[in-house]
Amino acid sequence: MPIFDFICKQCGHKFDRMVSNAEKNKIRCPECGAEVKQMLSSFSTAGSSSARDNCQGCAAAGAGCGLRH
Ligand SMILES: [Zn+2]
Numbered sequence: 001m002p003i004f005d006f007i008c009k010q011c012g013h014k015f016d017r018m019v020s021n022a023e024k025n026k027i028r029c030p031e032c033g034a035e036v037k038q039m040l041s042s043f044s045t046a047g048s049s050s051a052r053d054n055c056q057g058c059a060a061a062g063a064g065c066g067l068r069h
Contacts (some may be wrong), residue, residue, distance in 0.1 A: 010034030 003018045008029035017027055029036050 005039035006036040007039050008032065008034055008036050014039070 001018045001020055003016050004024050004027075005014065005016045006024075006027055006029075007014045008031065010029060011032045011034065013029050013031040015030060017024070019027060024038060027036050028034065
C-alpha cells in the first residue's frame with residue numbers, strides 16, 4: 001500500500017498514513033477529527049524538497065501549491 005501525506009483542513013496537523021486508494025478519502029485528522037486534504041508531496045519528493053521548504057510562506061504552504069509555486 002502507498003503512503004500518503006495528509007494535512008488537516010481544520011487545525012493544519014500534518015501526518016502520513018499507509019492506506020489504499022479507496023480508503024484515503026475516509027481519513028480524518030487524528031488530532032481533531034476534521035476532514036483532511038491529501039498532500040501531493042509524496043509524488044514530488046524527489047529533487048524538490050528544497051522547493052517545498054521555500055513554499056512555507058505561501059498561502060497554500062504544503063497543502064497544494066507543490067511544484068506549481
Ligand atoms: Zn485537525
